[in-house]
Amino acid sequence: MIDLLIEGAAALRFGCTFALALLGVPLVFLGRKWMATSMVIFWLVSILVGWARFVDLWPGAPVGAGLIPFGVAIIALTGFGWWRPTIWSVSGLAVGLAVIAGWLWVPCVGVHLSEPLNDALAGDRAGTVVPLLAYGIGVCVPLFAAAALAAAVPKFGALVQRDRAAWVGAALSLVLAVSISAGWYSEFVSRFRG
């Protein structure tokens, strides 16, 4: 499990994995005082959606015009979370972003992640959940770290919970929504990670 967790964190160097974590970044700015909760929701839901896909319980991501609803959903949920910040709206945004992240995720599979995924391919659905969640913790380490920093350092917490920070989060959400809808998300990710 520790190997999986570390492999997940190390895989953030690669665009295929970074694409998953990047969708959680708006929550740093829009999560407000529920940032930690939203990060946990993001981790759980995105990995569970990914797991459902990998065990053939969830369809593959659409392409072309089929991606437009993803962008619309992100904009709608972001608008709600930004305009009326409550634990429900922030959690809703976290769930929405996580579902899309897990749906679009195409992993580059290393030595440790390959084992549970191949087990899943062989029919072991349940046995794949925990290893994937461990891998997901590694992938979400920067998000957890941001939430922990906000809790540990009140000044940082206050900084990211300001209205101006919410604007940053909303703008980032908008960029992500447009890039996903237009089919440019991979290109957007590649600006950060090759």
Added chain:
Amino acid sequence: MEHSTSGGPAWSRLAGFGVLILAALVVAFAVLQSTGPGDNPTVSTADAAPELEVVLDATAEPLADDANDAGDASDDAGSIAAMADGADENAMTNDEPSPKAMESATSEVTDAVMDEVIAEQDAMDDDAGDDDDDAGDDDAMGQDALAAAPDDTENAFAFAPKLAEAPPLLGEVGTLTNLDGWLQSDITSLEELEGQVYVVQFWTFGCFNCKNTLENLRRVYDIYGDEGPDGNGGIEVVGVHAPEFNWEADPDAIADAALDLRVNWPIALDTEKTNFRDWQGSRRFWPRTYVVDQFGQIRFDRIGEGAYERLEATVAWLLEHGPDEVPAT
């Protein structure tokens, strides 16, 4: 109420610091892992059956070296084939590589590499205290060294990892559609490989994990490609290049990467990722490797890195048993 509000942030801060420390530890281990031996794309010893280690190490070690160092690690005839591979890299300066060009380059071992072969052989002879009459004869030694390589390849079945039983039937292989073309290939469709054992790998040259599998795929291709170990027909490898990013979609960039990565098998350009999606359905990964038997049945399906011995064992089993013994359905 006051007590609870003043205690809340303290707990929260403590928990925050705890998570931060854990996160820092994870990142430190991740950085260590990414700069440590985990990056070495050779056969994983953890993945190898103990009795196979000697054989696998003998061939894997030189492959991990730079071409200029190709002669450094050779102790046996098996590694000489890999040194010829190193020469292959030296010879691959042609801007328009093709499998045939690479093949001929492989056979034309450069003087520099031959010198290293000779020097290595000299050192071995000196160690043994054996005064070999041919020791000073570069050409004769070179011929001897090269002659040893096919013998080792011919014994590939004997040294190959063994399957306890026939590889499972995992479904019929698909076709490749909507391709953007082929690179370094004499074939233009999988149908042309009917009756032959072949490996299909979905990869992209920018994918770290895909690159980690190439050394082993090349090794299998070197041993079981062309006419095969017994001369009765070998395997083909088809790399289906499904780019993740636009910069990976340029055919020139792919050709350059193929040279750099010493990918000398046919590459199908799946630029739109049509086949990547069609073949894998909702379970899409980089890399994904299949072995297809003589009847178009998938007999091996691997997500990601690893299982290199099982891949080789599957190929060896299918080749060794031939179409008469391999069930058609």
